[in-house]
Every structure is written in structure tokens, then in C-alpha cells.
Amino acid sequence: MDNRPEPVNGIPRRATWMWRLSMLMSFAILGIATTLVIWWSAMRDSNRMAAASLSQVAREIHSVLNVRVERHVEALRNLAQFWQLHGLLPQEAWDFNCEMMIRNFRGIEWIAWVNGRTGSHRFASRDTTLHLDESIVRMARERARTPGMDSRASTSGSNVLVFTPVRTPQDSIGVLVAAISPAKLVGHEYLTSGDIIAYSVTGGDGREIYRYGEAAHHVPGGMSIEQNLPQAFGDMWIVRYDPTPKYLLGVVSRWHNYFLLTGVLLSLALGAIAFQFVTLREYSVALAVTNRKLDAQVRELSERDRMMRRMNDELEQRVEARTAQLGEAMKELEAFSHSMSHDLRSPIGAILNYSSILEEDFGQKLDTEGLRVLHRIRDSGQSATRLLDQLVQFVWLGREKAEKSDVNMTMLAREAFQEVSAGLPADHLKFDLTELPQARGNAPLLGRVFRNLLSNSVKYTRRSQAPRIAVGGEERSEETAYWVEDNGIGFDPAQAETLFEPFRRLHSSNDYEGAGLGLAIVAKIVRRHGGRVWAESNGVGGARFGFSLPRDGVPA
Amino acid sequence: MNRTPMILLVDDDDGHLMIAERAIRRSSLDVEVHVAHTGQEALHELGIAEGQTINGDPFLEPVLVMLDLSMPGVSGWDVLRRIRNHHRNIPVVVVSSSGRPDDVRRSYEMGANSYLVKRYEADRPGGYLADAARYWVELNQPPIPVDN
Numbered sequence: 001m002d003n004r005p006e007p008v009n010g011i012p013r014r015a016t017w018m019w020r021l022s023m024l025m026s027f028a029i030l031g032i033a034t035t036l037v038i039w040w041s042a043m044r045d046s047n048r049m050a051a052a053s054l055s056q057v058a059r060e061i062h063s064v065l066n067v068r069v070e071r072h073v074e075a076l077r078n079l080a081q082f083w084q085l086h087g088l089l090p091q092e093a094w095d096f097n098c099e100m101m102i103r104n105f106r107g108i109e110w111i112a113w114v115n116g117r118t119g120s121h122r123f124a125s126r127d128t129t130l131h132l133d134e135s136i137v138r139m140a141r142e143r144a145r146t147p148g149m150d151s152r153a154s155t156s157g158s159n160v161l162v163f164t165p166v167r168t169p170q171d172s173i174g175v176l177v178a179a180i181s182p183a184k185l186v187g188h189e190y191l192t193s194g195d196i197i198a199y200s201v202t203g204g205d206g207r208e209i210y211r212y213g214e215a216a217h218h219v220p221g222g223m224s225i226e227q228n229l230p231q232a233f234g235d236m237w238i239v240r241y242d243p244t245p246k247y248l249l250g251v252v253s254r255w256h257n258y259f260l261l262t263g264v265l266l267s268l269a270l271g272a273i274a275f276q277f278v279t280l281r282e283y284s285v286a287l288a289v290t291n292r293k294l295d296a297q298v299r300e301l302s303e304r305d306r307m308m309r310r311m312n313d314e315l316e317q318r319v320e321a322r323t324a325q326l327g328e329a330m331k332e333l334e335a336f337s338h339s340m341s342h343d344l345r346s347p348i349g350a351i352l353n354y355s356s357i358l359e360e361d362f363g364q365k366l367d368t369e370g371l372r373v374l375h376r377i378r379d380s381g382q383s384a385t386r387l388l389d390q391l392v393q394f395v396w397l398g399r400e401k402a403e404k405s406d407v408n409m410t411m412l413a414r415e416a417f418q419e420v421s422a423g424l425p426a427d428h429l430k431f432d433l434t435e436l437p438q439a440r441g442n443a444p445l446l447g448r449v450f451r452n453l454l455s456n457s458v459k460y461t462r463r464s465q466a467p468r469i470a471v472g473g474e475e476r477s478e479e480t481a482y483w484v485e486d487n488g489i490g491f492d493p494a495q496a497e498t499l500f501e502p503f504r505r506l507h508s509s510n511d512y513e514g515a516g517l518g519l520a521i522v523a524k525i526v527r528r529h530g531g532r533v534w535a536e537s538n539g540v541g542g543a544r545f546g547f548s549l550p551r552d553g554v555p556a
Numbered sequence: 557m558n559r560t561p562m563i564l565l566v567d568d569d570d571g572h573l574m575i576a577e578r579a580i581r582r583s584s585l586d587v588e589v590h591v592a593h594t595g596q597e598a599l600h601e602l603g604i605a606e607g608q609t610i611n612g613d614p615f616l617e618p619v620l621v622m623l624d625l626s627m628p629g630v631s632g633w634d635v636l637r638r639i640r641n642h643h644r645n646i647p648v649v650v651v652s653s654s655g656r657p658d659d660v661r662r663s664y665e666m667g668a669n670s671y672l673v674k675r676y677e678a679d680r681p682g683g684y685l686a687d688a689a690r691y692w693v694e695l696n697q698p699p700i701p702v703d704n
Contacts, residue, residue: 343654349674350571356681357574378678385676392655 031267107185116144595630
């Protein structure tokens with residue numbers, strides 16, 4: 001199982017891109033649609049209001065138009081009846097009547113009388129420079145001859161010609177012709193301004209008679225009004241009322257446009273906010289997922305931590321138990337070594353003591369062979385004692401406290417050599433001692449190292465022709481090395497590693513006495529000082545035993 | 557009344573006792589040698605055993621006690637403690653087969669005057685014991701009056 005915590009990843013941003021975009025689009029479209037609906041309904045309302053006020057104006061205008069047209073028609077009819085009742089009027093009466101008519105009815109441009117039979121005619125005009133046109137006379141005579149003919153309008157230039165027949169019950173007399181100017185008839189004076197409304201008057205034949213103001217090109221539905229003007233001099237006039245562009249502009253206020261613009265912008269902003277919100281939500285979801293993962297990892301880690309602590313505790317307990325066991329073992333070892341040094345030494349000592357007593361008291365009674373056996377007993381006892389001594393020393397080596405100090409190794413080596421070579425012929429053994437580097441350690445223990453190494457050398461050079469022992473030393477980068485060299489019998493180089501093991505003997509104990517612990521004690525002391533030991537030999541003759549001590553005197 | 561000074565040897569090992577006795581006797585030292593094979597015996601000899609009244613005779617006191625430590629029953633430690641508890645100034649030389657530093661230190665702390673580790677010398681068995689005995693006996697003898 002992989003114990004590493006998983007890497008933490010959120011949802012990749014690209015995965016939710018389409019969704020977020022669609023959120024943006026839907027919010028924007030919804031907002032724009034809402035804005036449009038509100039805008040449209042507001043526009044409709046304002047249009048309706050505008051149409052209402054427009055139709056109010058149109059109605060008022062229309063009623064004025066209606067009244068005026070009716071009055072003109074009525075005046076002309078009254079003149080005709082008057083004419084009919086009183087017969088042909090004298091010229092003065094005609095002039096007077098016409099003058100009154102023209103003054104009071106401003107739509108009338110001129111009035112003419114045409115006799116249907118004779119073609120004679122009278123003419124009265126607002127503009128005195130005008131004359132009656134022959135064609136109009138012809139037209140009037142034509143009309144007079146047509147029976148059942150009532151007032152009939154027809155256009156001439158900018159005027160509407162109204163023909164009103166005058167007849168007796170038996171016969172037709174003539175035709176009264178009036179030129180009526182629609183512009184003057186419907187006139188502007190009622191309208192304070194042409195800003196609001198424009199209107200056009202169309203005759204029954206579809207020809208436009210009059211137009212006032214400029215109508216807007218695109219008029220919203222319901223704003224244009226068409227109304228009939230029925231009593232228009234025997235004709236049916238149709239008046240169409242339209243809003244002016246200026247009025248329309250006033251109706252569709254700029255606030256509507258601002259509202260539309262603001263709404264669209266707000267919708268886009270809302271979409272963007274929704275987009276950001278969704279993005280944020282995605283992030284927060286990713287964050288929550290990450291958090292959950294992290295939580296899980298933290299939990300797992302703390303669980304692991306707890307487990308580690310538990311294992312540590314167990315380990316500590318085990319170490320304590322082992323330490324206790326070790327202490328127990330050490331105590332046992334102490335007891336054992338005590339028993340070695342006392343209980344075992346005592347019987348051996350007894351053997352030695354009794355053999356001495358035997359020799360002293362009964363020596364004379366033994367022959368040479370008997371004495372030799374007695375000596376062998378004594379020798380064996382002595383070597384057993386030596387073995388015990390060394391064994392105890394070896395065992396106790398690790399237990400003693402070793403005070404450290406600066407040690408003069410040269411002096412130590414010299415003293416050791418003097419000790420081990422005591423009793424030997426002084427000139428026989430050549431001893432070379434160079435100046436050795438100082439060391440830091442326990443002097444008695446280091447002295448024992450030299451003693452053991454030198455006694456070994458002394459032992460194994462005993463049979464050499466010119467025995468020579470040399471002690472040397474040098475400072476190296478991290479350690480100080482010392483060695484004891486001799487030209488003795490040497491040893492098998494293959495055995496160099498095992499030499500320092502306890503009870504390891506390479507030579508017969510008959511030839512060379514010793515318990516086999518000397519080098520083991522050396523190794524133990526050197527290792528306690530943090531150093532190392534080695535042995536070199538070519539296998540033929542001579543050996544070199546070395547040991548090193550750390551330069552800074554690291555304690556064991 | 558002048559009596560020969562006496563040395564008390566205490567050891568449960570007969571062989572060692574024999575060697576020591578022979579070595580001391582053979583030396584030119586003019587002493588009587590008493591031996592005790594157990595601690596109890598040694599206490600009796602010294603007059604300080606349980607229930608024993610001190611006889612107060614200084615001439616019966618040994619001039620030197622050579623004491624083994626490890627003995628069944630009353631050990632050398634017990635004997636040494638009892639000697640020192642009775643304000644005896646008798647020199648006590650501990651002779652033990654143990655060379656343990658702990659034993660040595662403890663012996664000196666309890667009032668031993670010397671500590672010898674038993675050893676065997678083939679050419680002069682027990683010679684070191686005789687030397688020690690001579691040292692302590694001569695040290696404690698009154699100075700010889702100068703004869704004009």
C-alpha cells in the first residue's frame with residue numbers, strides 16, 4: 001500500500017466552462033426579455049395616452065370643421081332660396097348680399113350667378129382683380145340644364161366649386177356658383193400650433209383637397225384617425241388626422257430609451273454576476289472537495305501519528321524491558337565473575353597450596369618423576385589462575401569507569417616494556433621506541449594495551465635469533481595510530497581478523513603460554529576509546545599489531 | 557608478665573591457612589599463630605562473640621588479624637564490623653581471593669588496614685603473607701629501649 005498522501009486537485013475550470021457560459025446567456029436573455037416586455041408595455045401605455053389626447057384634439061378640430069362647412073352650405077342654400085323667392089335681384093342687392101357673404105364667410109372666395117338659358121352672369125369676388133372664367137360659365141349652364149341637380153362641388157385650382165341650382169317649381173332659372181377655399185374654410189386659426197397634429201382632407205373622388213401640417217411617416221397603430229365630413233357641399237370629405245413627428249418624439253420620451261439601455265446593460269451585468277457567482281460556487285465546491293480530502297489526509301496523518309506514538313511507546317517499553325533484562329544479565333555476569341574470581345580461584349589456590357606443602361614436607365620421599373608430575377600439577381594450577389585473572393579482567397573491563405586524561409604514550413610504552421621484559425637478558429632483545437603522539441584516554445587501560453601487545457611480542461620473539469621489537473605511532477587526519485612491530489614468528493594473514501576474538505589462539509599453548517585473551521582485552525579497551533585495532537603479518541616472520549584512537553578523544 | 561604476641565588467621569580454606577601458618581612460622585617472626593576456620597570461631601577467639609563478655613585482658617588480644625572475606629555463616633565483613641564496633645585498634649589485613657575494586661573499597665571503608673589479594677608464588681608459597689605480618693607486627697611493637 002502506498003502510504004503517501006494523495007495530491008489534492010479541484011474540478012478543472014474547463015470542465016464547467018460551458019455550464020457557466022450558459023448561465024451567463026440565460027441570465028442575460030431573461031433580463032433583456034423582461035426589459036423589453038416592460039419597455040413595450042410602457043410604450044403601449046404612452047402611445048395609448050398619446051392616441052387618446054390626439055383623438056381629443058382631432059374630435060375638436062373635426063367638430064369645428066363640421067360646423068363651418070355646415071354654416072357655409074347653409075349660407076349658400078339660404079342665398080339660393082332668397083334668390084328663388086324674390087326672383088332676379090337687382091344688381092345692387094346682389095352686390096350687397098355677396099359682399100355680406102364674402103365678409104362673413106371667409107371660406108368663400110367668390111360667388112357667381114349664371115343664367116342657365118341666356119348664359120348671362122354676375123360675379124362678386126374677394127379679390128377684385130378676378131374675373132369669371134368662361135369655362136365655369138359653361139360648366140354652370142351645363143349643370144343648370146340637368147334636371148334634379150342639387151348643389152354639387154367640384155374642384156378648381158385650390159378651390160372647391162359649389163354649384164347650387166336656383167329654380168322655380170316649373171323651371172330652372174340658373175346656377176349659383178361659389179368658390180370655396182378649403183384652406184380658408186378649415187383655417188389654422190383654431191390651432192395654436194401645428195406641433196401636435198397634421199390633417200388632410202380628401203374629396204369623395206379620392207383627390208386630396210387640403211393638407212395641414214406634416215404627418216409622421218411611421219405612425220403607431222391607433223394614432224391615426226379618419227373621419228367623414230358628410231355635408232361637404234354635396235360631397236363626402238374624409239379627414240385624416242395624424243400625429244406630427246415632433247409630437248411622436250415627445251410621446252416616445254428619451255426615458256424609454258434610457259430604460260431600455262439600462263435594462264440591457266443590467267441584464268448583461270446580471271449574467272456576468274451569475275457567471276462569476278457560478279464560478280465562485282465552482283471554486284467553493286472545489287475548495288470544499290479539497291478541504292474534505294485534506295481533512296481526510298489530516299485525519300489519516302494524525303491516525304498515523306497516533307500509531308507511530310503507540311509504536312514508539314511500545315518500543316520504549318520494550319527498550320525498558322530489554323534494559324532491565326540487560327541490567328539483570330549484567331548483575332548475573334557480576335555474580336558469575338565474582339564466583340569465578342573467588343569460588344573457582346579458591347579450589348585452584350588450594351591445589352597449589354597443597355602441592356607446595358606436599359613438595360616441602362614429602363619432597364624427599366618422591367623420586368624425580370614424582371616431583372615432575374607435582375610440578376606439572378602446580379603449573380596447570382598456575383595457568384588456570386592466570387586464565388581466571390584475565391577472564392575477570394576482560395569481563396570487568398566494560399564495567400569500570402574510565403577517567404580520561406592526556407596520556408604520554410611514549411612513557412606508557414616504555415613502562416610497559418620494562419614490566420614485560422623484566423627478568424629477560426637486557427642486551428638480547430632490541431627495543432626501538434620512537435616519540436609517540438600524545439593521546440587522550442584512560443592511562444591504566446592504555447598501559448594495559450601496551451603491556452598485552454608487548455608481552456605478546458616478547459613471547460613470540462623468544463625463539464628469534466635477534467629479537468627486535470619496535471613501537472611507533474603517527475597522527476593521521478582523523479585518528480592517531482600506534483603500532484607494535486616484532487620479528488617473531490608472525491601469523492597466517494588469513495587469520496588477521498579473528499586474532500582479536502577471545503580465546504582465539506593461533507599457536508599451541510604448549511609452545512606459547514597464555515590464556516588467549518590478551519588481544520581481546522586490547523581490542524575491548526581500544527573500542528571503548530572509540531578506536532580500532534588491526535594486525536598485519538606476512539605469515540613467514542614478523543607481525544605488526546596496531547591500534548588507533550580518535551583525534552578528538554571521543555568517549556566510548 | 558610478658559607474652560609472645562599472637563596473630564589470628566581467619567579463613568575457611570584449610571589449604572590457605574596451612575600455607576599462611578607455615579610461611580609465618582618459618583619466618584623469623586617471634587609470634588604465636590592462632591587459626592580460626594569460621595567467622596564465629598574468630599569472634600570467640602577475639603572475645604567479642606554474641607553474649608561474650610569482654611575479659612579486658614589486653615595480652616590476649618592478637619597483634620594482627622588476617623581475615624578472609626568470603627566465609628559461610630559469619631563472613632569476614634561481619635567480623636571486621638564487629639571488631640571496629642568494639643573500638644579495637646587491632647590491625648586487620650584482609651586477605652581475599654577477590655580483586656574486585658568494590659570489595660577493596662568497602663574493606664577500607666569498614667576499617668581494614670590493608671587488603672591483599674591471594675596469590676600463589678611457586679618459589680615462596682605464602683611469602684607475601686609472612687611479609688605483611690612482619691610489617692604490621694613490627695609496626696605495632698613498642699620501641700626498643702636504647703641500651704646505654
